[in-house]
Amino acid sequence: MIKTAMIGLGAIGERLLDKFRSHEDIQLAAICEQNEEKVAAFRSRLPEVSFYTDYKEMLNEPFDLVYIGVPPKFHHDIALYAMEKGIHVICEKPLANSLEEAEEMAAAAKKAGVVNAINFPLMYSKAVYTLKEKAANGEIGELKRVELKIHHAKWPRPWQENAWIGGREQGGFIREISPHYIQLMHDVLGELKNVEANVQYPEDEALCETGVIASMELADGTPVLVDGLSGIGQEDHVLFKLYGEKGTLSLVNWGTLEQGTAASPSEEIQPLTDAPSVDLISETVKAIKGQDSKIVTFEDGLRVQEILEQLLGKGTKVHN
Ligand SMILES: NC(=O)c1ccc[n+]([C@@H]2O[C@H](COP(=O)([O-])OP(=O)(O)OC[C@H]3O[C@@H](n4cnc5c(N)ncnc54)[C@H](O)[C@@H]3O)[C@@H](O)[C@H]2O)c1
Known part of the structure; x- marks a missing residue:
């Protein structure tokens, strides 16, 4: 099983939640959401999931895959933090909030050698x-x-x-x-x-x-x-x-x-x-398993x- 964490349960994170949960190879183990009201609302619905409000605290635990569904200016820091820990990453679009951030993210993904995918549903x-x-x-x-x-x-x-x-x-x-x-x-x-x-x-x-x-x-x-x-x-x-x-x-x-x-x-x-x-999550799972897959990488996102x-x-x- 691919032990997975989600960061951000906003308009788009919520849309992906059940897609992560229903994939047979994914175990959605943790969610980090800063908004305490949302955490309270989801905690009772998802008793098997651990909830956090601080992503660094959450990522003290080992994960295989993390999804980043927070506003654009936070993608960079969170993605770099996760990739430095060797975690595969799915990030929301746009990749970053500036060209410099996007360059650093693409370089960090290459250095970490992790699967790096961006959510472009089209x-x-x-x-x-x-x-x-x-x-x-x-x-x-x-x-x-x-x-x-x-x-x-x-x-x-x-x-x-x-x-x-x-x-x-x-x-x-x-x-x-x-x-x-x-x-x-x-x-x-x-x-x-x-x-x-x-x-x-x-x-x-x-x-x-x-x-x-x-x-x-x-x-x-x-x-x-x-x-x-x-x-x-x-x-x-x-x-x-x-x-x-x-x-x-x-x-x-x-x-x-x-x-x-x-x-x-x-x-x-x-x-x-x-x-x-095909869909983002299934293709990312294939990439993690080393199979042929269609993902939009951070290099593409750059x-x-x-x-x-x-x-x-x-x-x-x-x-x-
Ligand atoms: N791929 C798509 O089709 C698509 C569609 C809409 C939005 N998006 C992208 O998804 C991202 C999120 O958009 P949204 O509309 O869901 O935004 P949103 O503001 O509705 O949701 C973001 C959520 O992240 C939480 N958050 C912020 N910082 C956090 C942190 N450090 N730790 C934990 N939680 C944190 C907020 O509390 C909020 O619930 C953006 O990059 C946006 O461009 C993608």
């Missing part, structure tokens, strides 16, 4: 598998343009209202949403380059961005447009779209795949029947962070 999506296959087998012809639209009526979204997500220090939809799609583009279309971003911020310097208009390029120069906006009279709309000379492929609101041509409007299509049923920081308008350093 990498396990059947719709994304299908989009990738169809783009690769020429169904939309030569790719002319890629578009990422992140439109939110309100930011933060109602399901994720917490102290940090609307703040400039570590929140905002650029940090929260775009890493998923940067990773998706790296996986499906290759590395991105030449980021130019114009970010709109409110006057209050504590608050996150309200808009971004950015362009990037794929390796062959194909343009990628990024259009992010919040606080608009429109329902939430997150769109990732490939425009090809023969047709289009779109991922709409994360999970719906659409295909269109000049002759037929973009319509929902079903994932390919051979799309594999590449995402490089583009993310440029989208936020923070310098132009490019990985080489």
Whole structure:
């Protein structure tokens, strides 16, 4: 059994809790959560789990795997602490809260030689598998343009209202949403380059961005447009779209795949029947067992962070 600890039972940690508990190779032995009320609520539900409010105290016990589901600015210190103890790590995205932190995390993971994975659920999506296959087998012809639209009526979204997500220090939809799609583009279309971003911020310097208009390029120069906006009279709309000379492929609101041509409007299509049923936890378990697996590593997360920081308008350093 893989003795596992979770750190952070927030909106996303809670979502993963039962997935860890139900995996046959995982023994969820401990949870660290700073919020005492949450600890009290979960303690009675999970009598077999030890609860902590201090992760260092928890990690005095031996663990094989730790999941880090805390806000972005705490990923770095906790991940380094765990990896130095030789513990395999699953970290939430974005990998870090700065390029420097991400570089240190990728280097520390390499040095520790532990399995290091980031939670990018789109990498396990059947719709994304299908989009990738169809783009690769020429169904939309030569790719002319890629578009990422992140439109939110309100930011933060109602399901994720917490102290940090609307703040400039570590929140905002650029940090929260775009890493998923940067990773998706790296996986499906290759590395991105030449980021130019114009970010709109409110006057209050504590608050996150309200808009971004950015362009990037794929390796062959194909343009990628990024259009992010919040606080608009429109329902939430997150769109990732490939425009090809023969047709289009779109991922709409994360999970719906659409295909269109000049002759037929973009319509929902079903994932390919051979799309594999995979998920982050099962793939991480495979990696720990030394089997072939699909995980997004800290090295991959560093590449995402490089583009993310440029989208936020923070310098132009490019990985080489
Ligand atoms: N992969 C995804 O699809 C996805 C979706 C949403 C959020 N996220 C990411 O997950 C992370 C957490 O986001 P969230 O929305 O769950 O945040 P949240 O604020 O709801 O939850 C974070 C939890 O961590 C706890 N915490 C903070 N510091 C701690 C510490 N040192 N020790 C123990 N507990 C601590 C807080 O009390 C809180 O309960 C962020 O990095 C976010 O970007 C990922």
